[in-house]
Amino acid sequence: MTVPPVAIIMGSQSDWDTMRHTAETLDALAIAHDTRIVSAHRTPERLYAFATGAKSAGFKVIIAGAGGAAHLPGMTAALTPLPVFGVPVESHALRGVDSLHSIVQMPAGIPVGTLAIGRSGAVNAALLAAAVLALSDPDLAGRLEAWRSRQTAAVAERPQNPA
Numbered sequence: 263m264t265v266p267p268v269a270i271i272m273g274s275q276s277d278w279d280t281m282r283h284t285a286e287t288l289d290a291l292a293i294a295h296d297t298r299i300v301s302a303h304r305t306p307e308r309l310y311a312f313a314t315g316a317k318s319a320g321f322k323v324i325i326a327g328a329g330g331a332a333h334l335p336g337m338t339a340a341l342t343p344l345p346v347f348g349v350p351v352e353s354h355a356l357r358g359v360d361s362l363h364s365i366v367q368m369p370a371g372i373p374v375g376t377l378a379i380g381r382s383g384a385v386n387a388a389l390l391a392a393a394v395l396a397l398s399d400p401d402l403a404g405r406l407e408a409w410r411s412r413q414t415a416a417v418a419e420r421p422q423n424p425a
């Protein structure tokens with residue numbers, strides 16, 4: 263079985279509402295991906311097995327979404343040499359600021375590329391993964407360029423119903 267280039271992992275089923283935007287953006291770029299629930303807190307052995315085996319399995323980039331005390335992206339980065347992008351999921355109590363701070367403040371030596379809180383971060387994690395993969399995939403580079411051109415063309419010059 264061929265392993266897709268991107269793994270999307272998330273701490274809980276409840277993160278899917280955010281992380282589905284990563285999956286949808288990768289779909290729009292025809293980038294195959296795998297989605298899994300992996301939690302540093304609740305399923306530490308699953309995390310260890312996944313992260314230590316991810317590179318040899320054939321994954322190229324890992325996108326990790328988590329909320330609250332969001333240790334998942336950092337712990338994943340500690341266990342693999344692959345690039346890890348972290349998406350702070352918006353939490354109820356602190357609106358995702360806790361998630362953001364947990365993911366972004368990594369100690370020097372173990373990087374996590376941290377995106378914005380919520381949907382924007384989930385979309386941009388996919389685009390960043392696409393940009394990395396496009397460095398060695400000219401077809402994907404073309405698809406990414408076309409995606410951005412469509413986005414530009416979709417922005418109206420004037421707002422509808424201006425106040």
Ligand SMILES: Nc1c(C(=O)O)ncn1[C@@H]1O[C@H](COP(=O)(O)O)[C@@H](O)[C@H]1O
Nearest residue numbers: 273274276301302303328329332333334
């Ligand atoms: N931050 C983490 C980790 C982790 O970092 O390992 N595992 C679960 N969680 C987060 O807990 C939040 C609440 O989870 P539940 O909705 O299941 O209670 C989720 O946003 C999840 O990412």
